[in-house]
Amino acid sequence: MKVISTTITITIAIGIFPFFLNTQVYAEDTDHRAEAIQHAEKAIKQGKMGCAEELLIHAKESMEHAQAASNSGADSHMKQAVKHLEGAIRHAEMHRAGAATNHTKTAMSLMQESESTH
Incomplete structure (x- = not known):
């Protein structure tokens, strides 16, 4: 009887373990997604004021978090968002705040539409 009880306990533990791993990955994905959106909002605000330098700082931060979210399992919307953030960074480096703002928007x-694939 003790062997059966131990076997059941181990089976349940093995079955639950991947759930906890998946939950942690999902949390990382959503944390990075939230940070990416927050920095994108700041970049847009700076871009509307014509400040390409500040936009650049926040677009880079946003891209780092968007890439991390993408690597943690975010969907294709996040991958597309990264491409637009790359465009925003290129334009901001050329002091084109308007074009950079449009890419960031x-x-x-896309980041707001993004969901975890986990």
């Missing part, structure tokens, strides 16, 4: 919209 598109990226933010």
Whole structure:
């Protein structure tokens, strides 16, 4: 009887373990997604004021978090958002705040649509 009880306990533990791992990955994905959106909002605000330098700082931060979310299992929307953030960074480096802001707006919209694939 003790062997059966131990076997059942081990089976349950093995079955639950992947759930906890998946939950942690999901949490990382959503944390990075939230940070990416927050920095994109700040970048857009700076871009609307014509400040390409500040936009650049926040677009880079947003991209780092968007890439991390993508690597943690976010869907294709996040991958597309990263591409738009790359465009925003290129334009901001050329002091084109308007174009950089437009790319960042598109990226933010995609990040908001993004969901975890876990």
